[in-house]
Each structure stands twice: as C-alpha cells, then as structure tokens.
Amino acid sequence: MLRIAIQAKGRLNEQSIELLSEAGIRVAESKRKLISRAEGFPLEVLYLRDDDIPQAVAMGVADVGIVGLNEVAEKGFTVEQVMDLGFGGCRISLAVPKTTTYEGPDFFCGKRVATSYPNILARYFVERGIQAEIHTIEGSVEIAPAVGMADAIFDIVSSGGTLISNGLTEVEKVFFSEAVLIACPGLDSDKRREMKQLTFRFNSILDSRGMKYVLMNLPKERLDDAIRILPGMRSPTVLPLAQEGWCSIHAVIAQEQLWERIERLKEIGAEGILILALENMIR
Numbered sequence: 001m002l003r004i005a006i007q008a009k010g011r012l013n014e015q016s017i018e019l020l021s022e023a024g025i026r027v028a029e030s031k032r033k034l035i036s037r038a039e040g041f042p043l044e045v046l047y048l049r050d051d052d053i054p055q056a057v058a059m060g061v062a063d064v065g066i067v068g069l070n071e072v073a074e075k076g077f078t079v080e081q082v083m084d085l086g087f088g089g090c091r092i093s094l095a096v097p098k099t100t101t102y103e104g105p106d107f108f109c110g111k112r113v114a115t116s117y118p119n120i121l122a123r124y125f126v127e128r129g130i131q132a133e134i135h136t137i138e139g140s141v142e143i144a145p146a147v148g149m150a151d152a153i154f155d156i157v158s159s160g161g162t163l164i165s166n167g168l169t170e171v172e173k174v175f176f177s178e179a180v181l182i183a184c185p186g187l188d189s190d191k192r193r194e195m196k197q198l199t200f201r202f203n204s205i206l207d208s209r210g211m212k213y214v215l216m217n218l219p220k221e222r223l224d225d226a227i228r229i230l231p232g233m234r235s236p237t238v239l240p241l242a243q244e245g246w247c248s249i250h251a252v253i254a255q256e257q258l259w260e261r262i263e264r265l266k267e268i269g270a271e272g273i274l275i276l277a278l279e280n281m282i283r
C-alpha cells in the first residue's frame with residue numbers, strides 16, 4: 001500500500017484532499033487523526049506540517065507527498081519531483097519598504113533581510129556575489145521592516161495584498177512555486193506501479209481543467225468548414241441526425257477558445273449548441 005503525505009492544515013490541505021477526491025480517492029478530513037486509510041485506492045494518508053513533508057518523503061516514511069515546490073527547494077532533501085499539480089501557485093520575492101529607492105539587487109549588500117526561506121535566499125545572494133544578513137523568522141515576515149527588525153523581506157507573494165497592506169513593494173521575483181507531487185527516490189516496483197496509477201488519474205484531471213465538451217447540430221454540407229474550426233483529440237465526432245441533411249458534432253474545446261469558436265460555428269449554421277463541463281480526459 002502506498003503512503004502519501006499531505007499538509008495537515010493550511011493552504012494546501014483542502015486542494016490536496018479535493019484532488020484525491022476527484023481521482024476517486026476519499027480521505028478523512030479529520031485534523032486530529034494524523035494517519036488514515038483512504039477509500040477507493042490502496043493508500044494511507046499521513047497529515048504533516050508542510051515543512052516536514054520533503055524529509056518524510058526523502059526518508060521513505062511516506063512514499064509520495066503533496067507539497068509546495070518552495071518547501072522542496074528550501075529543505076534541500078533528495079526527492080523525485082514527479083509532477084506539477086496546478087494549485088498553490090505563488091512566488092517568493094524580495095520586497096522593500098515603498099519609500100526606499102531601489103535600483104537593483106546590489107541594494108541588498110550589507111542589508112538585513114527577514115525570511116522564512118533562508119536557503120533559497122542564500123543561494124540567490126551567492127549567485128550574485130551579494131553579502132547580506134539573513135534573519136530567519138517563522139511567520140509574519142512582512143512586519144519585520146516596520147518594527148526595525150530588517151531592511152527588506154523575502155517571502156511568499158500571491159495577490160500582493162499582504163505586501164501592500166504592510167507598505168512594501170516587490171522588487172525581485174526570485175522563485176516560482178506551485179504544489180507538486182514528490183516521491184521517495186528508492187520506491188520498489190510495486191509502489192512505483194501504484195504511484196503511476198495515481199499520476200495517471202491526476203494527469204487526466206489536470207488535462208480536463210479548462211476544457212468544455214461541446215455538442216451541436218449542423219447542416220451536413222457545412223461539415224468540412226466545422227472540422228476546420230473545431231479541434232479534437234483526433235478530429236471531432238460526427239453522428240447522423242434523424243432529420244435528412246443534418247448531423248451532430250461533438251468536440252472538446254479549451255475554455256479560452258470557446259466563445260470565438262462558437263461564434264464561427266454559428267456563422268456556418270450550427271444550432272442547438274450544448275456546452276458541458278468535462279470531468280476527466282484520458283489522452
């Protein structure tokens with residue numbers, strides 16, 4: 001049985017559970033019981049602090065884990081990075097008080113920078129030959145300049161709202177992160193097979209995100225025009241209608257192309273257009 005580590009509570013917890021659920025795997029949401037058996041897949045779930053997930057997976061305490069790439073890079077344990085999971089997107093950036101004049105990374109020479117990501121920051125400074133004082137704090141990093149603890153900060157940014165609320169300006173975007181699936185490098189062949197089953201399900205869910213299933217009726221004589229407009233995994237599906245001279249077309253269209261394609265299809269005579277959500281897509 002495969003063992004997966006997910007965040008016990010916090011930003012990645014809900015979406016990790018949701019991804020497993022979309023993959024047909026039901027896991028307990030209980031925050032008190034820190035290990036539980038999933039239903040729908042031979043899987044045991046460990047609920048951990050996100051900081052501890054890279055080490056748990058590197059040691060083989062868990063076979064796989066869902067965690068932010070930022071924690072993987074910060075902790076530096078050797079794990080296999082299996083796939084991006086399409087949620088928890090954020091960046092780690094350097095920010096300075098908005099009244100500060102900033103003309104480039106040399107600004108940080110000799111400055112004090114507060115962060116919860118000292119290793120990623122140290123690597124960035126070493127690559128640029130910058131000598132700065134890194135102060136590690138666990139949370140509420142954005143408060144550090146205002147209370148005189150630091151000249152700048154290096155922390156997670158998503159909307160940028162926290163920086164603005166604390167009078168800070170983002171000056172360097174250093175590291176881009178999202179939730180990833182990681183694995184223990186030494187998985188045996190049985191566990192590797194189970195992990196492949198899991199990633200197959202995850203991939204089919206991610207592939208279907210932002211895709212719509214579209215059905216419409218069309219005069220048969222316009223079929224060639226419709227095929228030019230519609231993409232398809234191979235080509236659109238065409239079915240005859242009971243009414244002579246008409247057919248039904250089915251295709252999968254990416255959300256961002258949807259309305260432009262629909263307009264062109266209407267122009268060539270498409271009617272009775274149905275747009276359905278797509279749950280899974282297996283290429």
Ligand SMILES: Nc1ncnc2c1ncn2[C@@H]1O[C@H](COP(=O)(O)OP(=O)(O)OP(=O)(O)O)[C@@H](O)[C@H]1O
Nearest residue numbers: 007010011012049050051068070088089090156158
């Ligand atoms: N504002 C944000 N937007 C998007 N993703 C974020 C944001 N903040 C954090 N993340 C991602 O979610 C992960 C978990 O964030 P969270 O704030 O829950 O961490 P934490 O407080 O360290 O939790 P834990 O108690 O598990 O140690 C981060 O490591 C990062 O990958």
Ligand SMILES: O=P(O)(O)OC[C@H]1O[C@H](OP(=O)(O)OP(=O)(O)O)[C@H](O)[C@@H]1O
Nearest residue numbers: 011139140156157158159160161162163
């Ligand atoms: O750019 P924004 O959208 O404002 O997000 C950035 C904030 O989100 C995270 O904190 P979180 O809210 O998870 O609280 P925490 O500091 O307790 O981890 C992160 O540490 C930033 O402070």
Ligand SMILES: [Mg+2]
Nearest residue numbers: 049050051052
């Ligand atoms: Mg943490």
